[in-house]
Amino acid sequence: MTIEQEPRTAPAPEGDDFWHVGEIVRELAEIRQHWRTTNSQHAEHGVEGFPSRVRLAKVADELCGALFPLRLGPDFVRRHNEDTFVTQSLQIALSRLQAQLRQEFAYSGEAERQAGEQRADAIVLAFSRQLPAIRRMLDLDLEAAYEGDPSARSLDEVLICYPGLLAIIHYRLAHALHGLGAPLVARILTEIAHGTTGIDIHPAAQIGRGFFIDHGTGVVIGETAVVGDHVRIYQGVTLGAKAYAPDGSVAAAKASPRHPIVEDDVVIYAGATILGRVTIGKGSEIGGNVWLTHGVPPYSMVYQARENVVSGKPPASPHSIKGGDPLN
Structure with missing residues (x-):
């Protein structure tokens, strides 16, 4: 179909149920009933x-x-x-x-x-x-x-x-x-x-005074996250949880504190991901694109490994550029 062409209209229904809607409705009703029967522990508030x-x-x-x-x-x-x-x-x-x-x-x-x-x-x-x-x-x-x-x-x-x-x-x-x-x-x-x-931002998260999100797009703050006073974060920051084991208890995972604790006066730069119940100590600075799954003491500076340039010359091989785990 070219841009100038109008899409063709659907054929006119023939009979009372050209599209077999009745059959679809019955099947959807069976699916809903099956869900309500097998998932009775989940209240269906929309009644x-x-x-x-x-x-x-x-x-x-x-x-x-x-x-x-x-x-x-x-x-x-x-x-x-x-x-x-x-x-x-x-x-x-x-x-x-x-x-x-x-x-x-x-x-x-x-x-x-x-x-x-x-x-x-x-x-x-x-x-x-x-x-x-x-x-x-x-x-x-x-x-x-x-x-x-x-x-x-x-x-x-x-x-x-x-x-x-x-x-x-x-x-x-x-x-x-x-x-x-x-x-x-x-x-x-x-x-x-x-x-x-x-x-x-999950409404259950605990966030202190003087909170600043700069730019903001892509920020995620999980349910059990605790954020102190005067914390600043940038776009793309995640304060998230690690995935629980497939054979673990979903109920236990939901009930447990599983998101980071960020203490007062911390700055977290763009793209940083902090996962699990770890503590980012007071006054710390977390660099951009850092992947962090362990806590750091107060006044830490955590950055990605950087390219080592000597006298303005690039490394001999691009594989010499380090990445992955953040450096403390």
Whole structure:
């Protein structure tokens, strides 16, 4: 088919079921039933609905506007009406959030539904009371980004333009919800930011004050990772887990701390991969593209092996260039 040609239309259906849809529907129903029978330990929350990614994206936008009304709110917000705007935004956002939490907690029994609604109400109330503390944490993240990037000309530029800051805002909101007992809604919130920024932060990860992600695309921070205060990481950094043995217990692997601990004042440069429950000591510097599966003491400098150039002459053979394990 050439570019100019239009694709041919499908033939007109003949009879009631030209495409044999009924047969496909029956087979899909059998597959679903088989899954529900053989995987009964996995609750299927969607029986009465499921949290909506689209609606939670709106909740996130409204919360961002409530936290930073003059910069992340609509263009009509000014200082004289920002409190009114924040009031309306929070009322809408918290009501929508409560509805999504009800979906997460919804089950088939009437008593369970009532308990789910009460639980959703309690979580939203507790979450709303954490918003001032979240704003204070985000102010420190903003300052860290401004101070850590010479190209940043203002805090406003960081807040509006930097994908790392957007991912951190979503993470801090989601982390609060995860701690209050809403892991699914929390995970959806961080995945919304992941889809927009390419930065994947699990809401259960523990991240301290003054966190800065520069550039950001490709960053992965796993569920049990612990990140201290004033840590800076660059694009492509992974704080991940080693794969568990095929014959090992999946449940045990999920329950165990399996991601790195990064202590205060650490810098991790682009492309570095740190795997397993290892500790990167305070004040350390991890170079770009390092593959690290063991801990390092405080104030370590870890880099890839480098090409050895003498008097400006290249090595005799390209095979003399060392790579692989990082050097301490």
